[in-house]
Amino acid sequence: MLLRKPNPLDGSDIPSSEITPLAEYQRFLKERKIQDRRSFLTGAAAAGAAVLGADRLGSLLNPEVSVLAAGKLQTVPSPLSTHGEQLTSYQDVTTFNNFYEFGVDKSAPAHNAGGLPTRPWSIRVTGLVQKEKTIDIDTILKMHALEDRTYRHRCVEGWSMVIPWVGYSLSQFIEQCQPLSTAKYVQFYSYFDKKVDKWWAESSIDWPYSEGLRMDEAMNPLTLLTVGLYGDVLPNQNGAPVRIAVPWKYGFKSAKSIVEVHFVSKQPPTTWNDMAPNEYGFYSNVNPNVDHPRWSQKTERRIGLPFYAQRRETLMFNGYGDFVASMYKGMDLRRNF
Amino acid sequence: MKKSTLVLLKTLVWAACLIPAARLAYGAITNQLGADPTRTITFMSGLAALRLLVISLAITPTRQLFPRLSWLIKFRRLLGLFAFFYASLHLFAYVGLYSYFDPHTMVTDILKRRFITVGIAAWLLLVPLAITSTTGWIRRLGGKRWNQLHKLVYISVCLGLLHYWWQVKTGVLSPLGITLIMAALFVARPLLEWRKRRRVTAGAA
Numbered sequence: 001m002l003l004r005k006p007n008p009l010d011g012s013d014i015p016s017s018e019i020t021p022l023a024e025y026q027r028f029l030k031e032r033k034i035q036d037r038r039s040f041l042t043g044a045a046a047a048g049a050a051v052l053g054a055d056r057l058g059s060l061l062n063p064e065v066s067v068l069a070a071g072k073l074q075t076v077p078s079p080l081s082t083h084g085e086q087l088t089s090y091q092d093v094t095t096f097n098n099f100y101e102f103g104v105d106k107s108a109p110a111h112n113a114g115g116l117p118t119r120p121w122s123i124r125v126t127g128l129v130q131k132e133k134t135i136d137i138d139t140i141l142k143m144h145a146l147e148d149r150t151y152r153h154r155c156v157e158g159w160s161m162v163i164p165w166v167g168y169s170l171s172q173f174i175e176q177c178q179p180l181s182t183a184k185y186v187q188f189y190s191y192f193d194k195k196v197d198k199w200w201a202e203s204s205i206d207w208p209y210s211e212g213l214r215m216d217e218a219m220n221p222l223t224l225l226t227v228g229l230y231g232d233v234l235p236n237q238n239g240a241p242v243r244i245a246v247p248w249k250y251g252f253k254s255a256k257s258i259v260e261v262h263f264v265s266k267q268p269p270t271t272w273n274d275m276a277p278n279e280y281g282f283y284s285n286v287n288p289n290v291d292h293p294r295w296s297q298k299t300e301r302r303i304g305l306p307f308y309a310q311r312r313e314t315l316m317f318n319g320y321g322d323f324v325a326s327m328y329k330g331m332d333l334r335r336n337f
Numbered sequence: 338m339k340k341s342t343l344v345l346l347k348t349l350v351w352a353a354c355l356i357p358a359a360r361l362a363y364g365a366i367t368n369q370l371g372a373d374p375t376r377t378i379t380f381m382s383g384l385a386a387l388r389l390l391v392i393s394l395a396i397t398p399t400r401q402l403f404p405r406l407s408w409l410i411k412f413r414r415l416l417g418l419f420a421f422f423y424a425s426l427h428l429f430a431y432v433g434l435y436s437y438f439d440p441h442t443m444v445t446d447i448l449k450r451r452f453i454t455v456g457i458a459a460w461l462l463l464v465p466l467a468i469t470s471t472t473g474w475i476r477r478l479g480g481k482r483w484n485q486l487h488k489l490v491y492i493s494v495c496l497g498l499l500h501y502w503w504q505v506k507t508g509v510l511s512p513l514g515i516t517l518i519m520a521a522l523f524v525a526r527p528l529l530e531w532r533k534r535r536r537v538t539a540g541a542a
Contacts, residue, residue: 096372104509107371157506159373204508276507294503295450307375307434 073166073228078147080169080222082247082319087150088161090230092304097237098155099256100205101190101197108199109237115196116257118241127263128183135176137241141227143176144168148231149224151247153254154286154318160300165245166228171219173261179215183263187212187270188244188255205271211255212268212282213246214327222247222323226254248320250284281337285328286318290337338408350412354419357385358426375434382427387501389420390494391519398525401533414470417490421467424460424497431456452503459496462489494519 099109102116121137150164174186192208194200200207217223224245227234234240239256246253252272262268272280279293288298301310317324328336361381364370370377393416400407431453436442446453466487468474475483498519501512 092372100509104505104511106373159376201510203506203510272506279507291449294452296445301373301375301435303372308437310375311437 072232073146075146075148075166075228075231078149080323081148081150082152082162083150085150085152085162086305087164088302088304093161093163093229094235094237096161096303098157098251099237099239100203101192101200101207101209102237103199104202110235112199113236113240116191116236116240117196118236118257121241121259123242123258124260125177125263126260127187128180128265129263130178130180133177140173140225140242144172146228149245151222151224151245152318152320153245153247153251154300154314156250156252156280156284156292156297158295158297158300159303160312160314161303163245164230165224165226166231167224167226167245169221170223170225170244171221173225174218177261177263179263182265184215185212185264185266185268186215186218187262187264187268188258189260189262190239190255191257191259205275208259209255209271210269211244211253212264212270213253214267216327217246217324220324220327222320248285248317248324250280250286252280253284283328283333283336285324285333285337286314287316287333287337288314289316290334338411343408343411347412347415350415354389354416357381357423375430378434379427379430382423382430383501386420386423386427387494387497387515389416389423390490390497391515391522393417393420394490394494394519394522398522398529401529402525418467418470421463424463428457428460452500455496455503456500459493459500462493462496466490466493491523 095110096106097109098106099113102109102112119137122134123137123140124132124134126132145168146166147168148164148166150162152160153163154160179186188211190209190211191197192200197207213223224247226239226243226245227241229235229238234243236257239254239258242258243256244254244258267282270282272284273282286297291297297314299311300314302312303310315321361370361378364377365374393413396409396413396416400409432438432443436446447457448454466489469478469483469486478486498512498516502516505511
């Protein structure tokens with residue numbers, strides 16, 4: 001409330017002058033790093049306050065106010081945002097990333113993703129659509145009012161965060177793509193260039209990264225076309241300039257830095273499902289009852305809390321069952337994991 | 338080697354072996370262990386244990402290849418014990434930070450998560466080696482039997498590497514480097530033995 005910007009976006013453009021230049025952004029990040037004294041040993045409360053600096057204190061004490069004074073994006077609140085959970089700090093969300101194109105170490109993308117050319121950027125719309133086309137990032141940014149959507153984020157590895165994303169429902173974007181009625185699935189391709197993603201050989205993934213959703217999943221209002229984080233544009237390591245966030249699925253389903261949206265009639269190949277189909281299913285819905293073959297999924301560790309308070313029960317569909325469970329009625333989720 | 342040189346070298350090796358622990362301690366005090374300190378502590382200690390094991394196993398082939406370096410043997414016990422120290426720290430990090438000392442969680446993990454199963458097995462194999470590392474025990478067991486017992490370290494390091502591979506996501510190649518080094522050491526042993534035998538035969542003829 002005290003920090004909310006009064007006027008929601010009414011379709012007006014975001015002038016490029018409003019978009020933080022990379023260098024300035026990196027300075028901003030550095031300053032924040034200095035401010036960050038997140039406490040592992042002495043507990044979270046004092047830590048949290050110091051982490052975010054004075055301008056972020058309000059949002060920390062009252063996580064429901066997710067529009068931040070420092071935010072560069074004009075955003076509106078959303079009823080689909082998750083309330084009542086302490087946000088994972090900006091520092092943690094931006095320095096603990098699985099973005100293997102920039103190195104398999106979780107701290108690597110924050111160091112290595114600087115070269116990702118986020119402007120100019122466009123998404124190719126291909127496959128079963130009325131007319132294939134290319135949509136520019138500036139068009140994407142003004143296609144719909146940008147919403148604050150705080151979501152729980154559960155990684156298949158067993159850790160979780162609470163992240164204040166900015167974006168709008170992917171369904172709004174898909175409508176602009178005009179898919180044919182024969183399109184049953186949508187596939188996303190991430191940016192890949194060996195000259196930029198120099199760390200690609202640290203894993204044996206067949207690049208580019210690709211993910212996919214069933215059409216009803218893609219059209220579910222929770223599925224977020226994401227362009228921002230903490231009221232600001234997406235940092236490169238979080239999948240700038242545009243990514244997907246599917247909060248009821250394991251994190252790897254939410255493809256980063258998307259360059260192509262491809263509509264198809266059959267279930268498309270997806271990166272992790274191709275790598276190890278027995279470990280990573282096409283659906284990969286968060287499910288505490290279906291273990292990964294090598295570890296349990298019953299519990300998760302919330303990043304940023306003191307170690308003795310980190311572990312918590314994992315919720316079916318990551319707690320979003322009310323929105324999504326009906327899509328899987330009659331399906332055996334043990335087989336279609 | 339002069340006694341003073343040996344003391345100096347031992348001090349340096351001690352200091353080098355303590356670097357990972359010092360970095361963790363410094364990181365914990367200054368809150369620089371990253372977004373997931375639990376993971377950092379566990380990963381760094383496990384990696385230190387594996388690295389030290391591999392270094393300690395490199396000593397014998399190095400001595401065989403370069404007889405002038407045979408004094409390296411004086412450091413093997415030290416390296417092995419430090420490896421055990423880090424392996425124990427790694428285990429303790431799991432017991433305390435991941436499973437909160439909960440026996441039920443630990444039993445389930447050991448039975449169900451195979452990377453933990455092999456990890457525990459690798460640590461258990463190191464225990465008798467650490468206990469019998471003293472000069473007294475070498476004397477008590479006799480050099481030959483002691484040597485046979487300490488061959489267990491090879492099984493332990495293999496299980497340790499398997500533990501590393503099973504822990505990372507499929508397709509992640511981070512354990513590849515240390516695995517290749519260890520593989521080279523495995524190949525080096527029989528090759529060097531063969532070379533030695535050929536020389537001995539040649540000398541006899």
